[in-house]
Each structure stands twice: as C-alpha cells, then as structure tokens.
Amino acid sequence: MDREKILAERFEEHRDRLRAIAYRMLGSLSEAEDAVQETWLKAARADTTDVENLAGWLTTVVGRVCLDMLRSRKARDEDLLEERDTEPKVRIFRRVDPEEEALLADSVGNAMLVVLDALSPAERLAFVLHDVFSVPFADIAPIVERSPETTQRLASRARRRVRGKSGSDDGDRLRRYRAVEAFLRAAREGEFEELLSLLDPNVSFSQDAAARLFGTGADLVGAQAVAEQFSGSAYLARPVLLDGEAGVVVAPRGKVLLVMKMKFVGDRIAEIHAIAGKDELSEVELRVL
Incomplete structure (x- = not known):
C-alpha cells in the first residue's frame, strides 16, 4: 500500500472532526468542504512520516486554512458561498447536500453561527478550537501568530461576546x-x-x-x-x-x-x-x- 493511500485512509478517520471545525469557522458547508479539501492537499504534499499526532497536525492545518479564508473574505468584503467552478485534482469527499447542510446548521445552532460571524477571524478561531474542540492555547497560538497568553485573552474576549456575563438574573x-x-x-x-x-x-x-x-x-x-x-x-x-x-x-x-x-x-x-x-x-x- 503506497504512502498516499495510507495517508488518505488516516485522513478519512479525521474528516468529520475537521469538517466540524471548518463549518463552525466558516458557517458554510461548501466552504468547509473546500477547507478540508485544501487541508488534504497540504497533507498529501507534506512529509508526515515523523508526525506523531496526526489529529493535532491536521487541526493546525485546517485552522490556518480557515483563518486565511476568513481574512480573505473580510478583506474583499464579499460573499464566498458560491461553489467553486473547478473540481480539485483529488476529491475524496461527497458533494454538498443542501439537506445535510440544513441538518448541520441546526445541530450547531443558527444563533451561534450568527454570533460567531461577528467575531474577528482570530477571536473566532481561538474560541472555536478551545471552547468547542478543547484544543490547548499553546497549540492554537502558532496558528493565530500570538503568544499563548494573548490567545487565551482572544478566546476570553470572544466568549464574553458570544455568551455574555453571568448575573443575578x-x-x-x-x-x-x-x-x-x-x-x-x-x-x-x-x-x-x-x-x-x-x-x-x-x-x-x-x-x-x-x-x-x-x-x-x-x-x-x-x-x-x-x-x-x-x-x-x-x-x-x-x-x-x-x-x-x-x-x-x-x-x-x-x-x-x-x-x-x-x-x-x-x-x-x-x-x-x-x-x-x-x-x-x-x-x-x-x-x-
């Protein structure tokens, strides 16, 4: 069994988690699929022989891909919900199903997606990875190019904006x-x-x-x-x-x-x-x- 086939099988084991991360980051199943596909292409081009924690490595890659997509979206100030015109060279995922996207949106909560959309890209990434997927701040920090302490503050600020402060009422x-x-x-x-x-x-x-x-x-x-x-x-x-x-x-x-x-x-x-x-x-x- 060649290296790429082995890697593809291992990648497939992590696909659902990677897509869940990308969906919460991007709010669109088509964009999430594109982000996961880009993560696969990066993994296929990289030498992962010595990677001991593939799940953590893939989380870092998909996080960076999503962060770049969010920054590009805000910089261009345009909607990126349309499907890509060309198919990637390697595609191991299903096409986007509108019913599947509706179910996924319902499971995440449209209200949550709305609030996440108001965060900055770095805040959104720090909050999603840490609060939703329990990724340590030390692992998130290199993705957002901040120190772990600053990354923790990003997540705290996002948490306050998402959930507010507790009170007597x-x-x-x-x-x-x-x-x-x-x-x-x-x-x-x-x-x-x-x-x-x-x-x-x-x-x-x-x-x-x-x-x-x-x-x-x-x-x-x-x-x-x-x-x-x-x-x-x-x-x-x-x-x-x-x-x-x-x-x-x-x-x-x-x-x-x-x-x-x-x-x-x-x-x-x-x-x-x-x-x-x-x-x-x-x-x-x-x-x-």
Missing part, C-alpha cells in the same frame, strides 16, 4: 429563554392550546416596515390572534438572546433575516416586535445562552 432569563423555546416548538407543531398558555392574554405583535415584506401580516393584539398568526409556522426561527433578553432569530445558514424581540409579564410573552430593517438589525446585540 440568569435564573429569570433562563426561564424566559425556555418559554421562547416552548413557544417556537408549539408554533412549529401547531399546538394551539400550548401557544395560548405561553402568551399573555393581552399580548401584542408588531413589526417594522421591512418585516412586513416577509408576509408576517398585520399588527395584532390578544393571545387568540397572535397564536393563530404563529401556529404552524416558525420553522426557521431559533431562540437567542437579543440585547440580553430572550428573543428569536431567523437566520438561514447563519445570515440574519429577521429578529423578534420579546417582553414578558411573569413567564408569559406579552409583546413580540419583529425587526428586519438593516439599520435596526445592525444595532441589535445577539448572544447565545
């Missing part, structure tokens, strides 16, 4: 977040009575002009009317923290289209305000719980 916030989760689940499954139980009797639903373009209907008042509006819908909606409070984001493939801010009376939803205007969305701080 975390218990109340968690209950409201769970109420939003239950509301969206009941909406998707058409559980009308459950929707009513989660809404304040005098709940109101309003929206900005941009949100109306999504066909969300007129402004409404009353639990019955709001429950009817949402029953059987909300398939793309996910719970998130908006300006520190439980709310909803609609973000296919991590790209924000609409958010819904919510206010509560006790543990019941008393106000829902849909926002889709670009200026308004840019001012909303999104975090995950």
Whole structure:
C-alpha cells in the first residue's frame, strides 16, 4: 500500500472532526468542504512520516486554512458561498447536500453561527478550537501568530461576546429563554392550546416596515390572534438572546433575516416586535445562552 493511500485512509478517520471545525469557522458547508479539501492537499504534499499526532497536525492545518479564508473574505468584503467552478485534482469527499447542510446548521445552532460571524477571524478561531474542540492555547497560538497568553485573552474576549456575563438574573432569563423555546416548538407543531398558555392574554405583535415584506401580516393584539398568526409556522426561527433578553432569530445558514424581540409579564410573552430593517438589525446585540 503506497504512502498516499495510507495517508488518505488516516485522513478519512479525521474528516468529520475537521469538517466540524471548518463549518463552525466558516458557517458554510461548501466552504468547509473546500477547507478540508485544501487541508488534504497540504497533507498529501507534506512529509508526515515523523508526525506523531496526526489529529493535532491536521487541526493546525485546517485552522490556518480557515483563518486565511476568513481574512480573505473580510478583506474583499464579499460573499464566498458560491461553489467553486473547478473540481480539485483529488476529491475524496461527497458533494454538498443542501439537506445535510440544513441538518448541520441546526445541530450547531443558527444563533451561534450568527454570533460567531461577528467575531474577528482570530477571536473566532481561538474560541472555536478551545471552547468547542478543547484544543490547548499553546497549540492554537502558532496558528493565530500570538503568544499563548494573548490567545487565551482572544478566546476570553470572544466568549464574553458570544455568551455574555453571568448575573443575578440568569435564573429569570433562563426561564424566559425556555418559554421562547416552548413557544417556537408549539408554533412549529401547531399546538394551539400550548401557544395560548405561553402568551399573555393581552399580548401584542408588531413589526417594522421591512418585516412586513416577509408576509408576517398585520399588527395584532390578544393571545387568540397572535397564536393563530404563529401556529404552524416558525420553522426557521431559533431562540437567542437579543440585547440580553430572550428573543428569536431567523437566520438561514447563519445570515440574519429577521429578529423578534420579546417582553414578558411573569413567564408569559406579552409583546413580540419583529425587526428586519438593516439599520435596526445592525444595532441589535445577539448572544447565545
């Protein structure tokens, strides 16, 4: 068995983990596949005979590839979601399946992808590798060209932006977040009575002009009317923290289209305000719980 075939078999053992890292870094399955493919090409060209920890070596390579892609994306300020025009010389992976990407996005959480997209490339890499994949800071530091101490600060800063700071109201916030989760689940499954139980009797639903373009209907008042509006819908909606409070984001493939801010009376939803205007969305701080 020749060297490249042996390496390909060993590489295949690490493919899922490499793709998971690349997907969280890039937010696109097609780009993640390209990053993993580029990692394979680099591995095939390199002399890995003396590499004792191939998993760690491949993690470093895919991290650098993703970091370069993120920096290039930001420098050009353009979307890199389109498929490549040419096939790589060596391709050992499946083509991108839209359904597979939807499942992967759902497993990661669109809200998480949205928040990660707001980080700098170095912050995103430090956070993803350390907090999600438990890579030591000493191994991440050479990738971002920082000291381990500076890399740790990058991850800490990213963590604060992603998850926020804990506080005395975390218990109340968690209950409201769970109420939003239950509301969206009941909406998707058409559980009308459950929707009513989660809404304040005098709940109101309003929206900005941009949100109306999504066909969300007129402004409404009353639990019955709001429950009817949402029953059987909300398939793309996910719970998130908006300006520190439980709310909803609609973000296919991590790209924000609409958010819904919510206010509560006790543990019941008393106000829902849909926002889709670009200026308004840019001012909303999104975090995950």
